Amino acid sequence: MKEIIDGFLKFQRDAFPERADLFKRLATQQNPRALFISCSDSRLVPELVTQREPGDLFVIRNAGNIVPSYGPEPGGVTASVEYAVAALRVSDIVICGHSDCGAMTAIAGCHCLDNMPAVGHWLRYADSARVVNEAREHLNLHDKTASMVRENVIAQLANIQTHPSVRLALEEGRIALHGWVYDIESGEITAYDGVTRQFVSLAENPETRAMPYRPASAA
Numbered sequence: 001m002k003e004i005i006d007g008f009l010k011f012q013r014d015a016f017p018e019r020a021d022l023f024k025r026l027a028t029q030q031n032p033r034a035l036f037i038s039c040s041d042s043r044l045v046p047e048l049v050t051q052r053e054p055g056d057l058f059v060i061r062n063a064g065n066i067v068p069s070y071g072p073e074p075g076g077v078t079a080s081v082e083y084a085v086a087a088l089r090v091s092d093i094v095i096c097g098h099s100d101c102g103a104m105t106a107i108a109g110c111h112c113l114d115n116m117p118a119v120g121h122w123l124r125y126a127d128s129a130r131v132v133n134e135a136r137e138h139l140n141l142h143d144k145t146a147s148m149v150r151e152n153v154i155a156q157l158a159n160i161q162t163h164p165s166v167r168l169a170l171e172e173g174r175i176a177l178h179g180w181v182y183d184i185e186s187g188e189i190t191a192y193d194g195v196t197r198q199f200v201s202l203a204e205n206p207e208t209r210a211m212p213y214r215p216a217s218a219a
């Protein structure tokens, strides 16, 4: 804990003064352009990977970068999605999985989660990805887990489209969806191409979208 508090003191001494104007502007308002949904994993830092400053990303993080489908009893993720899309009117949503994800490893390896009932329950929101992944052939557990990470991003992209605020924004052509997988060791990101239904290098294909802007008139 000492490192964390020392870090805060360093922030107050060095980083805050450098951004004093920015924080003054942000003191009473925010206008982030993207909702970024990622795993809680300590090794994936959305602002670092995308080189964004405070005020740029509205972030939701949880085990497995999961977005429960919309339902009659909405929870915290649903409320945060609704606020980002309906109130802040973000123009892009990124759902970002990552390599070596503990949640996806547990699913791919069919690990018993009896001692972690909340985790087990939470990961049921990845069931559609699990079922698709189980039906496939995999060379080994490593490949099966990597495939599960990708399938989970695709499943959560489907889940988020059940949210009324997201449906409306898509219908009005004012939002784009992105599905990414971040590789911890290489720092590479692959992005889901909704047209070819393949993951491709984001560096080589920066225009890749899981679901593009599509004005309602062009639907």
Ligand SMILES: [Zn+2]
Binding pocket: 039, 040, 041, 063, 064, 065, 098, 100, 101, 102, 103, 104
């Ligand atoms: Zn993870």
